[in-house]
Amino acid sequence: MASNSNNVYSLGDHDSEMEMDFTHEGEADEDLAMGSSTKDVLFDSVIGHIEDIIMEEPFQIIQTSFLEKYYKEFDDSEENKFCYTDIHKEYISVIESYLEIELKKRMSDFSMVEFTQQLRDRKQELEGEIFEILLTFSDFMAFKEMLLDYKTEKEGNTIDLSGGLTVVPVKDKLNLDDAFCISGKSLKGP
Numbered sequence: 001m002a003s004n005s006n007n008v009y010s011l012g013d014h015d016s017e018m019e020m021d022f023t024h025e026g027e028a029d030e031d032l033a034m035g036s037s038t039k040d041v042l043f044d045s046v047i048g049h050i051e052d053i054i055m056e057e058p059f060q061i062i063q064t065s066f067l068e069k070y071y072k073e074f075d076d077s078e079e080n081k082f083c084y085t086d087i088h089k090e091y092i093s094v095i096e097s098y099l100e101i102e103l104k105k106r107m108s109d110f111s112m113v114e115f116t117q118q119l120r121d122r123k124q125e126l127e128g129e130i131f132e133i134l135l136t137f138s139d140f141m142a143f144k145e146m147l148l149d150y151k152t153e154k155e156g157n158t159i160d161l162s163g164g165l166t167v168v169p170v171k172d173k174l175n176l177d178d179a180f181c182i183s184g185k186s187l188k189g190p
Contacts, residue, residue, distance in 0.1 A: 043118050046103065046110065051130050053102045062098055066091060071151040074144060088143050096137055 053059050070087050096112065103110045119126070119134055136143040 039118070043115075043122070046107065046115055047130060049103055049106050050099060050134070053099060054130065054133060059098065059102075062094065066094060067147060067150045068154075071147055071154055074147045074151060076148050080140075080144070084140070084144065088140055091143060092137050 054063075073081070073083060073087060075081075100110070100112045103112075103115075116138075120138070123135075132142065132146075136146050
């Protein structure tokens with residue numbers, strides 16, 4: 001096999017040479033070892049950084065402070081108040097600005113405009129907590145749901161299922177060996 005300075009390799013004898021070009025052109029080159037394009041790798045890198053950022057204390061403080069400030073404004077009704085729009089715009093400004101600053105510290109060439117477009121393009125294939133948070137920027141109903149969930153938790157209106165399930169051996173009740181029963185009520189009381 002012969003090579004030249006342009007990363008073009010020839011296979012076979014001189015009568016039937018077949019050239020293979022191993023130069024990389026364009027952004028969408030496939031990384032065959034990983035099965036991902038350059039755009040996919042960059043997108044995944046941004047998501048990894050965002051996961052780190054949202055787990056850090058400064059982000060948690062900013063988000064919790066925002067939720068604390070506005071959760072009482074929201075009602076669980078189909079009608080949306082005019083003030084909800086202003087609150088959503090403020091949330092986008094505060095959280096998105098913080099994320100953009102932090103991402104630019106970690107990735108000097110980061111572009112929020114490009115990343116936002118990639119999120120829109122991939123909306124149907126994304127799932128998980130990180131994407132739920134990112135969805136609150138563009139989807140008002142996701143934002144409202146986040147505030148209502150916080151309000152429910154804050155006011156103690158959540159349903160606690162942890163005390164309602166008891167796992168006991170069935171043999172205690174029915175004299176069966178090695179069988180278990182899951183019941184919504186305690187068989188021996190609280």
